[in-house]
Amino acid sequence: MSDSVIIPKEAAPRLSSLFSRAYLFGTLMLGSGIMLHAVETYITATLMPSIVRDIGGLSLFAWATTIYVAASVLGSTFVAVRPERVTLNRCYVFGAVLFGIGSLVCAIAPTMETVLIGRAIQGLGAGFLVALGYAFIRFVYPEPLWSTASTLYAAVWGIATFLGPTIGGIFAAGSAWREAFALLVPLSILMAFSAPKLLPSGEGERVTTKTPFPQIVLLVAAVVLLSFASSVTAPVLRGALAVAAVVGILVTITIERHAQARLLPAGTISLSSPLARVYLTMLLLLVTICSDVYIPYFLQVLHAVTPLVSGYLVALLALGWTAAAFTTASLKGRRANQVILVGAAIEAVATALLVITLARYNPQSNVLLLAIATVFIFLMGFGIGMGWAHLVTHVLHLAPAGETDKASAAITTMQALGSAFGAALAGIIVNTTGLVEPGGTEGALTAARWLYSLLALPAALAILLTLKLPVGKTAASH
Structure with a gap:
């Protein structure tokens, strides 16, 4: 070929x-x-x-x-x-x-x-x-x-x-x-x-630089620290690990801003860069969607759903992502940016509404309540799916000359970091708000309410970023 x-x-x-x-x-x-x-x-x-x-x-x-x-x-x-x-x-x-x-x-x-x-x-x-x-x-x-x-x-x-x-x-x-x-x-x-x-x-034309080892090590360390924080039981240790992870991220940003060996394309650290806003939008949407990691647990404990059924219900989230991607794939320019914005809003609202649908004690598996919660699970995926392909296209258009490989690889880095940070934050929230202590139905209810209230916020913040996305093939240097 x-x-x-x-x-x-x-x-x-x-x-x-x-x-x-x-x-x-x-x-x-x-x-x-x-x-x-x-x-x-x-x-x-x-x-x-x-x-x-x-x-x-x-x-x-x-x-x-x-x-x-x-x-x-x-x-x-x-x-x-x-x-x-x-x-x-x-x-x-x-x-x-x-x-x-x-x-x-x-x-x-x-x-x-x-x-x-x-x-x-x-x-x-x-x-x-x-x-x-x-x-x-x-x-x-x-x-x-x-x-x-x-x-x-x-x-x-x-x-x-x-x-x-x-x-x-x-x-x-x-x-x-x-x-x-x-x-x-x-x-x-x-x-x-x-x-x-x-x-x-x-x-193809590519700017070659030294490997940004310090940034890579710090990012991986931040992922590991947050993962530890989500699993430890002592609140003080959990907080210390979370703070250490945040410090690692901030140090990474500082190094990246001045380093010759960069992890991300030139100018990406500044929010004035359109490419930076695209990456951050991706990251925030992924952090919110990772609140799905506890959906099967809440379905089983609060709604008496079997493990097999709960697994397939949460799979509707991915089905929503796929359905939205096909529905909006042909849109271009301003219309593409509009569906990114609308999708972020749908994801944020659907996640927040799980507070009053999924975070309910439903031991009789009331079908109507389950159906409503399932719709919101589907809409979480539908929201991110509406704009994801267009965000990827923005990255390819905005990549500085010679750094398209780096810009493309950074999409996967954002996916990995968004998934890792989202899952770790979800673990920290539920373990801090009662999932383990007092545990049981009461703990699950409290944890679910806090989880979907707090993790709706990253997608809500992404809405603000989408208001300033570039239209068409805007230069990355803007």
């Missing part, structure tokens, strides 16, 4: 265009990389109870996710700061190989500590693959298809939300969690072998 393929200017940016002969293999490769990561995320979440029962390590349960997310930040960063002679398709090979090695380590792990090593290697590979999904867009597709390609990736996550728990449930039911990880190994090998043949090299 050539590095750039031109289609007629008048061609309609429909999803089917991504599967035309010119783009089919690129679409399959990039979609497969994101699908591998997305499905595995849900499979592992489903398998973790079985893994703990088999080899122990309950105290390390949460770290299977934390270490994966932290490693994915490192992987996505390498895509942007890789050596000049390392092309994007070679990065894809590295990512697929690392993912396969990590899966193999998990499959043969005798202890939970070994599983965590495998999860770290998996996360590193996943960071490569997801970052490349965005970085390759400008090489595989013409500009009119950029937003449509971003929509496809949202659809991949929606599909994975249903496939992952189902596949994981099948393997968990037979206590075959090792086979579930082993299944990913040949898939990873196939993808690594195919990448040089089916993907363009991804070479």
Whole structure:
């Protein structure tokens, strides 16, 4: 495949265009990389109870996710700061190989500590693959298809939300969690072998800098500290860890502002930069959406819903994201910015309304109350899905000359950080407001009310940022 393929200017940016002969293999490769990561995320979440029962390590349960997310930040960063002679398709090979090695380590792990090593290697590979999904867009597709390609990736996550728990449930039911990880190994090998043949090299004008090790270390440390803060029981220690994480983030920003070796594109630290506002909007929307991590628990404890049903109800959030992405993919310019704003408002309001629907004691599983709560769960995903593809397109348009790789990789970094910070903040809120002490129904009610009240605020703040998003191909230097 050539590095750039031109289609007629008048061609309609429909999803089917991504599967035309010119783009089919690129679409399959990039979609497969994101699908591998997305499905595995849900499979592992489903398998973790079985893994703990088999080899122990309950105290390390949460770290299977934390270490994966932290490693994915490192992987996505390498895509942007890789050596000049390392092309994007070679990065894809590295990512697929690392993912396969990590899966193999998990499959043969005798202890939970070994599983965590495998999860770290998996996360590193996943960071490569997801970052490349965005970085390759400008090489595989013409500009009119950029937003449509971003929509496809949202659809991949929606599909994975249903496939992952189902596949994981099948393997968990037979206590075959090792086979579930082993299944990913040949898939990873196939993808690594195919990448040089089916993907363009991804070479282009690029500003090369030294690796921003201090910023990377501080960000990963902040993720780890917040994860610790969400799981410790002592309030004083929880507060100290949270403060330390905030300090780490502030120091990272200070270093990034003056460093020659930058993690983000030039000018991104200042809110006067349109690109900075786009990234921050992404981060805030993701922090709010991560309040979904406790939805299954509240459905089971407060509404007497079975674990299987609660899993599929929360999956409606991803379905909402996918449905909105398809609905709004064709919008451009001011209309695209309007749906980003409306979507942020819908996400904020839907999250806040869970305070009076999900945070209710409903031991009889009243269908009407559950139905209303389910609608708001769906709308949380629908809200972020309305604008996500357009935010990605803004990043590609606003990237400074020579820093498109860095700008694209930063999308994945924002996703990882948003997910990590959102989940950690959710843990801190519920553990501080009664989930564990006093616990039970009373604790769950109090925790749910505080959680959805507070985590609606980041999406509300994102509304203000969307009011100043650029229209069209505004220069990044503005």
